[in-house]
Amino acid sequence: MVRGTRPEVDVSEGPVRDGPSRGETPVPRAWIGAAEVLGADLHLELAGTGSRRAVLTRALREAVRGGRLAPGVRLPPYRSLAADLGLARNTVADAYAELVAEGWLTSRQGSGTRVSTRAAASVSAETEPTAEEAGGRGATAALAYDLVQGRPDPAHFPRTAWLASARRAWTAAPDEAFGIGDPRGRVELRRALAGYLGRVRGVRTEPERIVICAGAAHALRLLARVVGGGEATWAVEAYGLPFHRALLADAGVRTVPVEVDEDGARVGRLPRDAGAVLLTPAHQFPTGGPLHAERRAAVVGWARSTGGLVLEDDYDGEFRYDRRPVGALQDLDPDRTAFIGSVSKSLSPALRLGWLVLPAGLVSEVVAAKGEREPYSSATEQLTLADFVASGGYDRQVRRMRRHHRERRDRLVAVLAARVPRVRVTGIAAGLHAVVELPAGTERATVAAAARHGVAVEGLDGYRHPDAVSLPRRDGLVVGYATPPERLYGPALDALCAALTETMNTTDS
Incomplete structure (x- = not known):
């Protein structure tokens, strides 16, 4: 803040000096x-x-x-x-x-x-990046429509209900809740989650076997430190999040891909020397579909016979539409399964709240790996979520978002069926995204065409394990239908259809 005299400004009317007088020397x-x-x-x-x-x-x-x-x-x-x-x-x-x-x-x-x-x-x-800066998005088209998976619309966060839970929880909280706290997480939240996960996901656990984390990625990092490291080898699905594979690699875990089909991972081909297998059994990410019942039993049998651990990433487990609920794999053997969940899709990734449901023998090791206080999730957010779950607010939010996402999914399927009938849409029984299957060899061109039409969307190849060269390859788009605000969803689908039509016409010519 400049006080006292005011500097001069060179203007055609004469530079401004301190006060009304005029000077002759300009200041650039x-x-x-x-x-x-x-x-x-x-x-x-x-x-x-x-x-x-x-x-x-x-x-x-x-x-x-x-x-x-x-x-x-x-x-x-x-x-x-x-x-x-x-x-x-x-x-x-x-x-x-x-x-x-x-x-x-x-x-x-x-x-x-x-x-x-x-x-x-x-x-x-x-400030929109150039085509070169954006990696070939197109010369002039701004990517106005976001159909990237895994991004729930933040406008649907239940602000009023969350605030009411915060008021109740903070008022009732004991003084010690605002101290350093238990590294496992607030007991109020662990109790609430034990009841909720048992009732809704069929998880068998007690509050003492739950550790609160700063999201699912944090949970996976902790398990990688405890179960992985050194020369450890884990099996992972051939299609999955590159971020998770990189996270494991940073922890010293080598990953080997396991083929996936319409019934999930082909667990009969799991390597017997793997220390763990990471699965998304409720809704295979990103190809879609739950792990078949026979394969669920088979992977538990693999864990028992090899001493391996099953890591169950409950990705999109709460969002199912056209099928009966699929319970947690953890229920088949709680002592050989670590169950990972979070509120990033159901509420908001900004909360940074997730959980690990662990075999009893791993709890103390995971807590030790969590370390000192810095990695702890906010106690006030934990208290709020505990009340939100216990009061029924979380159930209501999940049901509300399930209806919303189903409407979005139905609209996507209907528009594609009417305007681009040659493409097949799969993986739609649950989750926040669908896979639009494409003719072989057309995925990269379709992603580029979408960018030219202003649509941000990803291809399946970006989720494929780099070592899966001998496994079947699929061409397709991973279309997230949860993100766009309502006013942009219709135009986003129009632009997506235009891009798909462009690619189909080019393939025909």
């Missing part, structure tokens, strides 16, 4: 600290030549464009800014009016002058 750049208004400071850089209004207008515009003035920020009243800069009130008022007319600012009676939200959209458009 000047930093002005201006206007403590309602507890806020405004820092402007005035530079260049032109009228006083032009210089101020340019400085304000650059502050918005550069992100220093964020959308919705209230600017100082023009009288205050004029007094601090030594400018005439009309000069500042005219500059504000010009920026309002251009859409950079808004002005309403009783609300003052604020940075427009439309200005932020303009800035995003100006």
Whole structure:
């Protein structure tokens, strides 16, 4: 904040000096600290030549464009800014009016002058990466539609119900809840989860066998430290999250791919020397479909005969639409299975809350691997989730989102059937995404065509294990239907259909 004398500004009307007098020596750049208004400071850089209004207008515009003035920020009243800069009130008022007319600012009676939200959209458009920077997205098309999987629409977070749970939980919490805490997590949440997971997912456990984590990835890291490391080898599904494979590699775990088909992983081909197998039995990610009942029994038999551990990633386990609920694999043998879950899809990834349901013999080792206090999840968020589960709020949220996602899925399937009938949509009985199967050899071209039409979408090949060269390959798009806001979902499907039609027509020619 600059106080005292005000620097000069080179303007056609004469540079502005401290007070009303005029000087002759121009100053090419000047930093002005201006206007403590309602507890806020405004820092402007005035530079260049032109009228006083032009210089101020340019400085304000650059502050918005550069992100220093964020959308919705209230600017100082023009009288205050004029007094601090030594400018005439009309000069500042005219500059504000010009920026309002251009859409950079808004002005309403009783609300003052604020940075427009439309200005932020303009800035995003100006800074859209080039085709080279975006990895070949196309020369001009901005990726306006997000159909990438695994991203629930944040607008559906249950703010009112969550706040009510927070108030109840924090009011009832004992004083010790706001201390260092138990590395296993708050007992209130572990009790609530034990009841919920038993009732809804068929998990057999007690609160003492649950460890609260900062999401599913954190849970997997802990298991990699305890069960993996060194020369450990784990089996993983041939199609899965690259992030998980990289996480395991960082922990010193070598992964070997196991083929997947419409019945899930082909567990009869599990290597007997693997220390663990990582599966998504409720809804194989990303190809879709639950692990067949015979294979569920077979993988438990493999774990018992080899001493291996089954890691059950309950991916999308709560979101099933056209089938009977599929219970947790953990129920078949709680002593040979580690069950991993989180609220990243059902509530929000921003909460950073997940859980591990462990065999009794692994609890102390996982807690030790968790280490000191830094990796602990927020106690206040744990208390809130405990109340949210116990009060029925979590059940209501899951049912509400299940209806919403099913409607989104049905709309996707119907539009594709009507407009691109040659493609087959699979993996739709559960989850937040579908797989659009493509003719062999067309996946990369279809992803590129989607980008040209402004659609961000991923191909199946990006999820394929790099060592799965001898296993069958599938071409397809992994289409996430949960992310776009409602006003953009229809246009997103239109653009996706246009991209698929373009690829189909090219294949025919």
